[in-house]
């Protein structure tokens with residue numbers, strides 16, 4: 001009975017060793033390297049908008065993005081964020097609503 005209990009007590013150790021052996025035996029090393037790069041080039045349409053602000057003309061380019069099938073949003077000249085609502089300061093800087101309160105460029 002005592003012998004049996006000792007044997008049972010040794011089982012977790014043995015199991016651990018067996019598992020390590022199997023791990024060593026069947027482990028494979030995989031090296032992954034990039035083999036090809038794909039450059040996707042799509043035509044885009046640039047649309048020139050002329051905006052008149054207090055009789056002054058301001059040209060704004062909008063890009064039609066064929067991937068999203070929409071016009072790319074403009075970029076605030078003050079903070080660089082994408083904008084869908086545009087504002088202009090007295091010097092006609094293109095701004096977002098936050099920058100329009102105090103133009104960072106003027």
Ligand SMILES: [Zn+2]
Pocket residue numbers: 076077078079080081095096097098099100
């Ligand atoms: Zn801004």
Ligand SMILES: [Zn+2]
Pocket residue numbers: 089090091092093103104105106
């Ligand atoms: Zn300004």
